[in-house]
Amino acid sequence: MKADGKKLIWKEYQKEIADDHYFYARSCIRQNFFPGSEKAFTRIMKDELGKDLCDNQHHTSCTGIGYHTDVVPFETTMTVIARQFSLMTEAGYSNYIASCITSFGLYTEIIETWKHFPETLEKTRDFLYKATGREFTVPNNLAHASDIIYKFRNEIAAKAKYRLVDKNTGSPLKVVEHIGCHYSKMFPHKGVGGAEYPYVLTGMIESWGGEVVDYPERRHCCGFGFRQYAIQANRGFSIACSRKKFDSMEPYEPDMIITNCPGCPMFLDRWQYALSEMEGRTYGKDKQGIPVFTYEEVAGMLLGYDPWQLGLQVHQVPAEPLLDKIGIEYDPEAKFKGPNGEDMGKPAAPSYLKFYQE
Amino acid sequence: MGVLYDKLATDVRFIESLKACINCGTCTAICPAAEFYVYDPRTVAITVQTQDDAKIIELLKSETIWYCGECMSCKTRCPRGNVPGLLVIALRALSQDLGYFTESEKGRQQLALKRAIGEKILSHGYCINPDTIAPGNHPEQGPIWEWEMEHIEEVMEKLGANYKGEGPGALRKIPQEDLDEIHKIFEVTGGMDRFRDLEKFSKAKAEEMGVEFGEGANNEYFRMIYTTNNQTHTRE
Numbered sequence: 001m002k003a004d005g006k007k008l009i010w011k012e013y014q015k016e017i018a019d020d021h022y023f024y025a026r027s028c029i030r031q032n033f034f035p036g037s038e039k040a041f042t043r044i045m046k047d048e049l050g051k052d053l054c055d056n057q058h059h060t061s062c063t064g065i066g067y068h069t070d071v072v073p074f075e076t077t078m079t080v081i082a083r084q085f086s087l088m089t090e091a092g093y094s095n096y097i098a099s100c101i102t103s104f105g106l107y108t109e110i111i112e113t114w115k116h117f118p119e120t121l122e123k124t125r126d127f128l129y130k131a132t133g134r135e136f137t138v139p140n141n142l143a144h145a146s147d148i149i150y151k152f153r154n155e156i157a158a159k160a161k162y163r164l165v166d167k168n169t170g171s172p173l174k175v176v177e178h179i180g181c182h183y184s185k186m187f188p189h190k191g192v193g194g195a196e197y198p199y200v201l202t203g204m205i206e207s208w209g210g211e212v213v214d215y216p217e218r219r220h221c222c223g224f225g226f227r228q229y230a231i232q233a234n235r236g237f238s239i240a241c242s243r244k245k246f247d248s249m250e251p252y253e254p255d256m257i258i259t260n261c262p263g264c265p266m267f268l269d270r271w272q273y274a275l276s277e278m279e280g281r282t283y284g285k286d287k288q289g290i291p292v293f294t295y296e297e298v299a300g301m302l303l304g305y306d307p308w309q310l311g312l313q314v315h316q317v318p319a320e321p322l323l324d325k326i327g328i329e330y331d332p333e334a335k336f337k338g339p340n341g342e343d344m345g346k347p348a349a350p351s352y353l354k355f356y357q358e
Numbered sequence: 359m360g361v362l363y364d365k366l367a368t369d370v371r372f373i374e375s376l377k378a379c380i381n382c383g384t385c386t387a388i389c390p391a392a393e394f395y396v397y398d399p400r401t402v403a404i405t406v407q408t409q410d411d412a413k414i415i416e417l418l419k420s421e422t423i424w425y426c427g428e429c430m431s432c433k434t435r436c437p438r439g440n441v442p443g444l445l446v447i448a449l450r451a452l453s454q455d456l457g458y459f460t461e462s463e464k465g466r467q468q469l470a471l472k473r474a475i476g477e478k479i480l481s482h483g484y485c486i487n488p489d490t491i492a493p494g495n496h497p498e499q500g501p502i503w504e505w506e507m508e509h510i511e512e513v514m515e516k517l518g519a520n521y522k523g524e525g526p527g528a529l530r531k532i533p534q535e536d537l538d539e540i541h542k543i544f545e546v547t548g549g550m551d552r553f554r555d556l557e558k559f560s561k562a563k564a565e566e567m568g569v570e571f572g573e574g575a576n577n578e579y580f581r582m583i584y585t586t587n588n589q590t591h592t593r594e
Contacts, residue, residue, distance in 0.1 A: 026528060028484040028485040028486050029486065030528075031484065031519070031528040031529045032486055032487070032488050032491065032529070035514060035517045035518060035519035035528035035529060036517035036518060038518075038528050039517060039518030039519070039528065055526040055527070056526060057524075057525050057526040057527075057530060057532075057533065058532075058533060058536045059536075060479070060483035060484065060532060060536060060537075060540055061479055061483060061484040061485050063479055063485070064485070065475055065485035065486065066471075066475050066476050066479055066485055068428045069468075069471040069475055069476075070447065070450040070451065070454065070468065070471070071468060071471050071472040071475065071476040071552065071553070071556065072476060072479070072549055072552070073451065073547065073548045073549055073552050074369075074370075074371065074451075075547040075548055075549075076543060076544055076547040076548060076549035076552075078547075079543045079546070079547045080540065080543055083539060083540075083543065105430075113370055113374075116370075116374075117370050120370060127543065127546050127547050128543070130546050131539065131542040131543045131545070131546040131547070132539045132542060132543065134539075181429040181430055181431060182429075182430065185429065185430045185431055185433055185434045186430045186433045186434075186441075188434065195434045196434070219431070220390060221390045221427060221429040221431065223390065223427070224427070225390070225391070225426075225427025225428065225429065226427065226428055227424070227427075227464075227467060227471055228391075228427045230470075230471060230474065230475060231467045231470060231471065231583075231584060232495065232584050232585050233467070233584065233585050233586055233587040234464075234467070234587075235498065236394070236587075236592065237390075237391065237394050237395065237427065239498070240394050241390050241394070241427075244393075270498050270499055270500060270503075271498065273498070273500045274497075274498040274500075308516065309516065309517065309518065310517075311517045313502075314502055314503075314506050314513065314517075315502070316499075316500040316501075316502045316503075336505070338509070338512040338513075338515075338516060339512055339515040339516040342512070344505075344508075344509045344512055344513075345505070345508075345509075346505070347500075347501040347502050347504065347505035347506075348501035348504070348505075349501070350500065350501065
């Protein structure tokens, strides 16, 4: 990768990210598919970095998936988000972290809307007060959770037990980074590195010893498309987008994919399975697939957290080849065991993708 | 100006999305939906720019406005700072307000989205919930998800979630007083009106089509809109 020109570009897109005292909002999709990642984030923030993070039980969805499937009106979404900010204000915080990229994009869009159309801010204040009696303050600092891990990537590297390096050859692992579309495509200056060459995940990969794969369809959408996945009849769009990315990245022989969006890691994982079942087509070596991770899963792996507490066993594409390549210690027998070691059986093996039963 | 164009012009998303499109086609070149569907965001912008109500009504009743995935890649690249994806959002809102969404196969899907996602916000506080991602409806989720659903409580405990529990954490039970506030926000801001409109217009369409209509997912109309694909939407 010829990085010099791109580094010049991303240096123009730097954002301010608060140092400490954060209000954390969870994600609809990540709670379901990657609860271990949100747990890892809170653990890293508190135990590794010693940060103050408010994990508030009263917040809800920002309505983002409802908004982007067009069933929730803008005024409703603005007011639900104002309620989130009210909870932040009430708890004594002014730095807001969204776990979700769709949320981060919507918060950004709404704060900008309130700046450009002040009457919408006043209307939102009236709506929120009328509905709940609440008032709110707009956050001083808005960040996505990946911004925070990016900010502290070197501190995490200093504490890590492992690096993104092949233990046998000492070579950096080849890593595909996939940025959620709503991180910075709408507001490039609100994302680290902008929209064309976002640096938020690249910075982590470089700090943690890996090498970024620059491939043609790097910025293409994973294919979630909201209504395009949520409705069964539309899912051809979703899988076609992911396939375009896999076909584009495969010649570069990536060891892994890292994402910063809730849906992308799930789709890039599950569509590899679906493509293998539909066409017998697998990516990566020896029918292993290309394993897909959240940035918290990668940070947790490198810090030496148990892969099965991080949730790597609920990926459809197996993580073991990557764990083995880095030399991460894990107990293969514990993969599908319950929280107290109880036997819970095992998932069925896919027809084509390699499956690690032990 | 047409009446519908005037109505669009009251939507801040419309104001932000369309400022003298030069029809260069950059949006279409970058658009994932334009590559897959018979879709061209450039022509959506052209059509709206005519300010011709008849053409705009045709658009609001068409399949065209439902192909966009709202990824907003068009925003990054448009040399004029336009956002066809945002324009589509404004058009979809108007199509639903006027009941035109039921005139297209893709538009009719809005009822399923309201029931599957919109209602979850009111009942669970989040747009999706593991209980509603049935492996039978989601074969792409694979045997891993099927196994996970069979052992949901144990898996969630192992992964550090607070599944259906009190207090903070992933997948916690949202306190009733918070769900009540969300419900009131939907009532005050027009969210419930949108939901009622989607039901009302969809029921009328089902009657017109002679298809059984009922609550939830277990009825002929829901199954039809959730699964029907007439195979005319995509490029060869």
